[in-house]
Amino acid sequence: MNNNVPPPGNTSLEALITSWKKSPYPSVKITSYFPAYVELFDHLRGTACTFIETGILDGGSLFMWRSWLGDNARIIGIDLNPEALKWKDHGFEIFIGDQGDPLFWQGTFKEIGEFDALLDDGGHQSFQQIVTAYEAIRRAKKKCVVVVEDTTTSFMKDFSKHGKYSFLEFSKDATDVLVGRSVNIDKGRFPSSINNEIVRNFHNTYSIQFFNGIVAYKLDPNYCIEPQVVRNMPPNSASDFRYKGVESAYVDWPHPFKRKSVIVKGGMNYRSKLKIIKSFIHKVIKKTKATVAADK
Ligand SMILES: C[S@@+](CC[C@H](N)C(=O)[O-])C[C@H]1O[C@@H](n2cnc3c(N)ncnc32)[C@H](O)[C@@H]1O
Structure with missing residues (x-):
């Protein structure tokens, strides 16, 4: 300083x-x-x-x-x-x-x-x-x-x-x-x-x-736009490894007058996991139906 x-x-x-x-x-x-x-x-x-x-x-x-x-x-x-x-x-x-x-x-x-x-x-x-x-x-x-x-x-x-x-x-x-x-x-x-x-x-x-x-x-009203997700082109098939790393961190919480250490957990909650599994099953069923229809 x-x-x-x-x-x-x-x-x-x-x-x-x-x-x-x-x-x-x-x-x-x-x-x-x-x-x-x-x-x-x-x-x-x-x-x-x-x-x-x-x-x-x-x-x-x-x-x-x-x-x-x-x-x-x-x-x-x-x-x-x-x-x-x-x-x-x-x-x-x-x-x-x-x-x-x-x-x-x-x-x-x-x-x-x-x-x-x-x-x-x-x-x-x-x-x-x-x-x-x-x-x-x-x-x-x-x-x-x-x-x-x-x-x-x-x-x-x-x-x-x-x-x-x-x-x-x-x-x-x-x-x-x-x-x-x-x-x-x-x-x-x-x-x-x-x-x-x-x-x-x-x-x-x-x-x-x-x-x-x-x-x-x-x-600045000019920059307070409603945020939207945009892509410059369709995504490739790279896997997102978001949940593949360690699942928590030990953190010294920022406070000027108190010492506090906490564990900050990561990972997905049960509902989100279920949603992903459902969407995966849905995709597999759709693909299987399409293959069966093509074979006919
Ligand atoms: C820190 S001094 C201002 C110093 C000045 N800006 C400078 O840099 O030289 C604070 C001033 O705020 C005024 N003040 C305090 N309470 C106030 C209030 N509720 N509404 C408006 N002014 C207030 C005080 O009368 C005082 O003149």
Whole structure:
């Protein structure tokens, strides 16, 4: 692990760090966030983008974004503290309200319209992060990115009232929801009931990216197509050896604070085996009938 600030050589990253250092007002950031910001927002530099940041505090980050993204960017700051309205005098659009309240977002997104990026650096409580991300994701219609930072609070003792429903758990489970788009590929192989409402709410989510302390929801309606199986040509007769190898693995389950080793089993369940045997018998009967008919 590199304990220093990110390595030099990336000019956009250097420009971002310079913009942050030269901001005329205070801003506290975490070093590992800068390269993630570059990865997530670099495409917006120099464009007339709409960039929203929840959490203004001393105003320093608003100036960093304007300096790095360029003067054409529409920078919008959101905070619960009404004193933040003073940043309007510096050319920023400011909305005052509670990010944990879905009704606040309803009115605010109506006023803002479409946006290119939303970065949440507000209250950091899981329900606030969830409401903010969820309301943005549900409402976004065009390609954009919804980013929540300081997701480390999902594990912090002083933020632990969420119990098992932390923002990180929400985001990890949201990746499962993307699977919901695939059920039509082979309906019989998935659970018979599907939570269509939730699948619909994430219908524009193309990918979910996890960084240290940051989760990014990348929305892109153009790429959220219904998955289909395609072949470039008919298959040859090669046997698939999927179930011929070892049948389980001993795995150290990934968790930052607990040690847990589990056996992950493979192989096929009884029903699937039966289905394959039935289909094999069906094929043999069909072939035998065809041979008998040909002999006649
Ligand atoms: C970490 S600071 C923001 C720092 C700033 N983005 C920067 O980089 O310099 C968090 C801000 O979120 C605001 N905040 C806390 N709870 C909020 C809520 N429920 N809704 C909106 N803003 C909230 C606080 O008032 C505070 O100004």
